Amino acid sequence: MEGPERIEYEDRSQAPIGVFDSGVGGLTVVREIIRQLPGERITYFGDTARVPYGSKSRETIIRYSRQIVRFLMTRGVKAIVVACNTASAYALEELRPEMEVPVIGVVGPGAKTAAEVTKNGKIGVIGTEGTIDSGIYTRFLSNLRPDIQVLGKACPLFVPLAEEGWLDGEVATVVARKYLEELCHSDIDTLILGCTHYPLLRSTIAKVMGESVTLVNPAYETAISLRRLLQEQGLENKSAWMTEYNSCEFFVSDAAERFQQFAARILHLTTEDTRQIPIEEYQT
Amino acid sequence: MEGPERIEYEDRSQAPIGVFDSGVGGLTVVREIIRQLPGERITYFGDTARVPYGSKSRETIIRYSRQIVRFLMTRGVKAIVVACNTASAYALEELRPEMEVPVIGVVGPGAKTAAEVTKNGKIGVIGTEGTIDSGIYTRFLSNLRPDIQVLGKACPLFVPLAEEGWLDGEVATVVARKYLEELCHSDIDTLILGCTHYPLLRSTIAKVMGESVTLVNPAYETAISLRRLLQEQGLENKSAWMTEYNSCEFFVSDAAERFQQFAARILHLTTEDTRQIPIEEYQT
Numbered sequence: 165m166e167g168p169e170r171i172e173y174e175d176r177s178q179a180p181i182g183v184f185d186s187g188v189g190g191l192t193v194v195r196e197i198i199r200q201l202p203g204e205r206i207t208y209f210g211d212t213a214r215v216p217y218g219s220k221s222r223e224t225i226i227r228y229s230r231q232i233v234r235f236l237m238t239r240g241v242k243a244i245v246v247a248c249n250t251a252s253a254y255a256l257e258e259l260r261p262e263m264e265v266p267v268i269g270v271v272g273p274g275a276k277t278a279a280e281v282t283k284n285g286k287i288g289v290i291g292t293e294g295t296i297d298s299g300i301y302t303r304f305l306s307n308l309r310p311d312i313q314v315l316g317k318a319c320p321l322f323v324p325l326a327e328e329g330w331l332d333g334e335v336a337t338v339v340a341r342k343y344l345e346e347l348c349h350s351d352i353d354t355l356i357l358g359c360t361h362y363p364l365l366r367s368t369i370a371k372v373m374g375e376s377v378t379l380v381n382p383a384y385e386t387a388i389s390l391r392r393l394l395q396e397q398g399l400e401n402k403s404a405w406m407t408e409y410n411s412c413e414f415f416v417s418d419a420a421e422r423f424q425q426f427a428a429r430i431l432h433l434t435t436e437d438t439r440q441i442p443i444e445e446y447q448t
Numbered sequence: 449m450e451g452p453e454r455i456e457y458e459d460r461s462q463a464p465i466g467v468f469d470s471g472v473g474g475l476t477v478v479r480e481i482i483r484q485l486p487g488e489r490i491t492y493f494g495d496t497a498r499v500p501y502g503s504k505s506r507e508t509i510i511r512y513s514r515q516i517v518r519f520l521m522t523r524g525v526k527a528i529v530v531a532c533n534t535a536s537a538y539a540l541e542e543l544r545p546e547m548e549v550p551v552i553g554v555v556g557p558g559a560k561t562a563a564e565v566t567k568n569g570k571i572g573v574i575g576t577e578g579t580i581d582s583g584i585y586t587r588f589l590s591n592l593r594p595d596i597q598v599l600g601k602a603c604p605l606f607v608p609l610a611e612e613g614w615l616d617g618e619v620a621t622v623v624a625r626k627y628l629e630e631l632c633h634s635d636i637d638t639l640i641l642g643c644t645h646y647p648l649l650r651s652t653i654a655k656v657m658g659e660s661v662t663l664v665n666p667a668y669e670t671a672i673s674l675r676r677l678l679q680e681q682g683l684e685n686k687s688a689w690m691t692e693y694n695s696c697e698f699f700v701s702d703a704a705e706r707f708q709q710f711a712a713r714i715l716h717l718t719t720e721d722t723r724q725i726p727i728e729e730y731q732t
Contacts, residue, residue, distance in 0.1 A: 321608050330626075419503065419508075
């Protein structure tokens with residue numbers, strides 16, 4: 165395609181951080197970045213036309229991720245956060261060699277923290293079918309501590325549950341109990357919330373799992389890793405004049421209004437002027 | 449694009465019926481067609497790469513439907529069934545003038561039966577957000593009987609519930625009770641299952657709604673309308689040599705294996721040799 169002009173920042177530290185996800189879930193990562201790196205601009209892309217990624221094949225996820233990276237590069241981003249566990253699992257290692265800017269996913273930081281937190285070396289992971297089937301958390305955790313035992317469980321209803329706004333109450337509890345039954349009866353002491361929507365259900369999951377299990381939220385850990393990365397590479401934005409409300413721009417591939425409603429209703433995040441773009445045209 | 453060659457049938461009545469849906473849901477329509485028109489071949493397309501349609505915009509649904517129709521035409525189909533309520537709601541009237549073969553959706557037949565069945569003129573409709581927001585059933589029903597009152601309710605969790613195979617039991621019951629509460633307390637006497645997945649939850653929905661409410665399954669009514677249409681146009685396949693197992697071909701836009709598993713597990717339908725095709729390339 166004849167791409168749109170690429171924005172260039174003379175002072176690279178002023179450039180935004182690109183964050184992408186299959187839809188609205190990655191906004192939980194945006195929320196953490198805003199909290200922990202208030203001086204940074206963010207350019208978010210949510211692939212709302214092609215959500216969910218969790219049930220799609222590896223090849224498709226790689227193709228979609230490549231298009232999104234190409235789009236984010238036109239916005240002049242200085243780093244990219246793959247705020248989607250499925251895309252982190254399937255596409256990150258594939259795309260890294262092609263990238264001109266540093267890139268981090270949510271899986272690495274989440275796995276690292278879980279490996280540090282666990283006492284008995286038994287860790288549970290919940291996520292989409294794609295993330296669980298990929299075995300990505302098991303691979304990361306085994307690299308960190310070969311003695312670790314990992315128990316994975318796909319929980320496909322958690323995403324629509326979170327998007328419906330049923331974060332606690334009877335339905336959320338019954339669904340969580342059904343999915344987590346096996347993990348409850350195992351002796352894991354740590355549970356990774358391996359899907360960006362799941363932190364929204366955190367209190368229900370915590371209630372079902374009980375106090376003996378520590379929940380790890382990769383969104384939180386990713387923001388910490390991002391800060392470290394920017395410091396190491398001298399890319400931190402040290403201007404403090406920006407606020408939560410003027411430092412973010414939001415793009416989606418479909419139904420901008422629905423995206424804004426979710427962001428406002430569930431995350432209390434203002435995403436006015438969300439723009440829809442034809443992501444399929446960003447072929448590489 | 450340079451499209452693939454188009455299959456042509458000398459005897460048009462031997463040509464297959466094209467059926468499409470956003471994913472696996474339309475297989476409930478296929479099941480009805482197989483049951484009621486055992487002599488017909490079927491070419492099914494499930495847009496598993498871009499499912500769900502229920503939360504996407506009108507423009508996107510029209511664009512996707514156009515690509516799918518173009519693909520089905522390359523298979524030489526003699527008629528097309530839009531086995532997706534959202535696509536029927538948004539794209540059917542838009543596409544009809546462009547079509548070379550007769551096309552029917554699931555909404556018309558479902559609405560017609562509901563208008564005949566209701567005694568008190570009060571009808572409930574459940575479906576995806578797209579179908580309910582479009583008001584399509586209300587429009588169809590009002591055209592048929594201007595005095596009819598329609599009460600719509602979007603039930604976004606029903607699709608993932610059906611795909612998880614949780615068709616009855618505690619979770620299905622709790623979710624159905626929550627969604628249908630308002631309809632239970634209204635005085636509707638008829639309820640349209642306005643999403644192709646919902647017939648899979650039929651027994652749970654019936655239990656929650658009680659015996660005083662008649663459930664209308666548009667998949668069933670669509671198969672009846674299709675038979676009438678083929679008879680009127682002299683397109684019936686009168687050869688009876690084909691069986692359920694060799695008269696269907698299945699195409700998807702992603703993850704053929706997952707599609708086959710669902711078809712086998714939930715619908716007891718054999719969809720071997722399901723082929724994946726790059727539907728985005730069927731631009732018009």
